[in-house]
Amino acid sequence: MFQPNIRRMLAALLTAAATTVPAIAWAAPANDDxxxxxxxxxxxxxxxxxxxxxxxxxxxxxxxxxxxxxxxxxxxxxxxxxxxxxxxxxxxxxxxxxxxxxxxxxxxxxxxxxxxxxxxxxxxxxxxxxxxxxxxxxxxxxxxxxxxxxxxxxxxxNPWSAVPPANDLFWFAEAIPGVPWSTNGDVGAAQGDSSYDPFTPCYTDNGVTFCYPYGDTLWYSFTATAQQDLDVLFTSAYVSPVVQVMTGTLDQPTLVANSFTPGKSKPGATRFSAQPGVTYLFEFASGGAENTADVYASLALRPSPPVTTGSVSAARTDKLYHRWVWVDPFYEKVTHVVVGVNLSCSTSIPSVGVSFTITQGAAQGSGSGTVPCAGGKGNGTIDAIVPNAFKPGTASVALNATDYDSNFNQTAAAAPVQLKLAAGP
CATH class of the missing domain: 2.60.120.380 (Jelly Rolls)
Incomplete structure (x- = not known):
């Protein structure tokens, strides 16, 4: 049997073991206040x-x-x-x-x-x-x-370096008062954003993803008052201009569109559908190393132009011709083909991009140019260099007409046609 004093000692030990150990109280930093x-x-x-x-x-x-x-x-x-x-x-x-x-x-x-x-x-x-x-x-x-x-x-x-603009930072984005809006200026003083920049611009090609490190960035904001499609455009001397559109805060951002959005983008531009009452943040960025030299740019936010509708066809042409070009020490024969283009459109478009491929047997060539379309129709010709194997006779031409600014390289219409190529002047 235990002695009374031993029983009291064991009871005290059990009580201490059952007691919760108090949490560690960290001392406040010296500069807490x-x-x-x-x-x-x-x-x-x-x-x-x-x-x-x-x-x-x-x-x-x-x-x-x-x-x-x-x-x-x-x-x-x-x-x-x-x-x-x-x-x-x-x-x-x-x-x-x-x-x-x-x-x-x-x-x-x-x-x-x-x-x-x-x-x-x-x-x-x-x-x-x-x-x-x-x-x-x-x-x-x-x-x-x-x-x-x-x-x-x-x-x-660095007392000699240019001072960055205030809207170099996400949270001090400059407000855009309304659309259409545009501005011009030197963005060379802008700097890459902090490590908290919300989205690294990336695109995927054949299953491989490529990402651009940030160079210089500028931020703008816009609160939409109506539902409409808007184009964000960034034209500059940068090799890889990037535009990104997002909503939310830096901690909880949502990417709406950027320069790599399929079907709605091109280098330095993107399109998105604005909703009334929503505030959008636009990042104009150079994809690559920071450029400290003067870099002048044009920034714009504007309603998307109407989508091109209608048809496109190729006109018969009789101009397949050769030129002799002096390439020291002798002349080389260069073969040209002139393709006529007829357009129909539902709205006037100052410049419609037209590209074509032409095939004759094993010989293939291509060309591109622009044709205006006004009053519902347009026409023009495109002169392109093709392989010397092309001869007078039947050839197949497929054309794509694109309103480059409004459709962001989407095909508006295509028309494979048969042309009778004839020797021309």
Missing amino acids: IAQAIVIAAGGTAATVLMTGATQSATDPSCGTTPYQSVWYRYTSPVDQFIQARVSATTGSTPLRPRMAVWGGAPGALSAVQCHPDAHEVEFYATAGTAYYFEVYSPVANGETTLNLNVNPHAYV
Whole structure:
């Protein structure tokens, strides 16, 4: 039998084992409150931000997203300059992405310098001698624990580089007042978006997917007032201009269309059906490396032109001719064929793209050109170089007529016909 004191010891041990172990209470970071904001050096910083234990202060200001956990930094600008700052998460999981806001004034009497509910990156002009407070916060409870903060004063990073435009960033997209809308300007100062850019433009060819890294980007927004088809156009000196249309926020975006949407796109352009009351975000981007040189571009948002309807046919032609071209050290024979084109259309179209293939036995050739269509009809001729094997006689021609701007390379009509080729001048 156990002695009374032994029984009491065992009971105490059992009671202690059954007691729940209290949760670890993490100490709040030193800069959990704005009054203890960490001072950023004049040249900026690239810092690791530890959010574990951070709290929400009753005095924390908000940009529309509740700051569940926040930490603070203070930067006093030594000169008038442009500043870029970015905060990013270590894992990038969508619901936990951190936010950033910039405030001026003094604790208890702050005024917004850059404030947006979705912002993970900010750009602003700083005034010499002015203190700015950077609020880094999580939009959800128990968000990311480790963040990366970069504050780059422009005068120290590269004082000779061009200052990016304000709408270089998703959350500061420039509003388009209405359609039709267009603008021209230099987009060379724009930069690639942060790692949070919502969609990498990709396309698939023969089962292989190709993606474009971002170069320069500009953002615009438009709230539709009516249901209509709209074209988004980006014309520039870029080798690979890309347009993307999306809705939602950066954390929960929905891709509506882009330059690779089948049947509704071409390089630097896309079409989508706008719905009333919906706000759309447009990204004009260069697919490839960032270009720091001057790059002039034309941007446009406009109602889609009417779809071409009607028929296309090939007219009989009697022009199959040869030219002799001097290619040192002798002349070479070059064979031409002229194909006449007749169009019918339901609406006037300044320039209809027409392409054709021509076959005669084993010999094949092709050509393309443009023909105007006004008053319901149009006609013209297309001169193309074909193999020298072509002779006077019967040949088969198949034409495709395309209103390039409105149909985005979709075939409007096609008509295989038989032509009697005759020797011509």
